[in-house]
Amino acid sequence: MRTITRLRKAHLGFAAGKAVVGAAVLTLVAGVAHAAGGTVSGRVEAMPAKFLEETVVYLKNVPGSYAPKTESMDQKGMKFIPHVLAVTAGDTVNFLNHDTVAHNVFSPDHEGYNFGTFKPGETRSYTFKSPGVYTQLCSIHPEMLGFIFVGQNPFAAVVDREGRFTIKNVPPGTYELAVWNSHLKAPDKKVTVTAGKTTEESFSLHR
Numbered sequence: 001m002r003t004i005t006r007l008r009k010a011h012l013g014f015a016a017g018k019a020v021v022g023a024a025v026l027t028l029v030a031g032v033a034h035a036a037g038g039t040v041s042g043r044v045e046a047m048p049a050k051f052l053e054e055t056v057v058y059l060k061n062v063p064g065s066y067a068p069k070t071e072s073m074d075q076k077g078m079k080f081i082p083h084v085l086a087v088t089a090g091d092t093v094n095f096l097n098h099d100t101v102a103h104n105v106f107s108p109d110h111e112g113y114n115f116g117t118f119k120p121g122e123t124r125s126y127t128f129k130s131p132g133v134y135t136q137l138c139s140i141h142p143e144m145l146g147f148i149f150v151g152q153n154p155f156a157a158v159v160d161r162e163g164r165f166t167i168k169n170v171p172p173g174t175y176e177l178a179v180w181n182s183h184l185k186a187p188d189k190k191v192t193v194t195a196g197k198t199t200e201e202s203f204s205l206h207r
């Protein structure tokens with residue numbers, strides 16, 4: 001009986017020790033992951049302001065290869081949701097239809113595509129090969145409009161309602177920070193990204 005208790009205590013002590021070591025390793029890994037990249041954030045102003053939502057802030061050229069991801073763009077309430085989606089070349093976008101009517105999705109930009117008509121609940125997929133902005137249109141509903149921004153790298157952000165953007169986990173280095181907008185322009189900016197730090201930049205978009 002005594003032996004069993006002692007063994008059990010020893011086992012518990014061992015388990016507790018393992019948990020402490022595990023937690024220490026996790027903290028270390030989290031610390032390294034955090035310190036490896038920097039953040040670029042700031043705010044965009046647009047004149048006229050009605051075009052502000054159609055804005056993506058992005059790093060022009062970040063050397064590296066990026067694991068392909070799958071994102072989605074929905075059609076709901078006769079709208080493309082999100083209105084602007086930022087992906088990376090090589091990523092696949094699933095086009096969904098959560099409306100009660102059929103939609104068609106096509107883009108006249110770059111290599112272009114047309115999925116034809118697809119019914120509620122159906123999905124079409126497309127893998128983007130080359131960077132650029134692809135306007136999303138529906139031949140059945142001419143009022144429908146969306147944009148897919150395809151970057152060379154994943155370091156891009158669609159601005160929020162206030163024009164704020166945050167690009168995280170950027171490898172340290174000096175880059176060209178650029179803005180895409182459906183109608184407006186602003187000059188590129190040179191930014192230097194430092195591990196574990198946030199670089200602030202702002203843009204003023206005009207015609």
Ligand SMILES: [Cu+2]
Binds near residue numbers: 138139140144
């Ligand atoms: Cu439609």
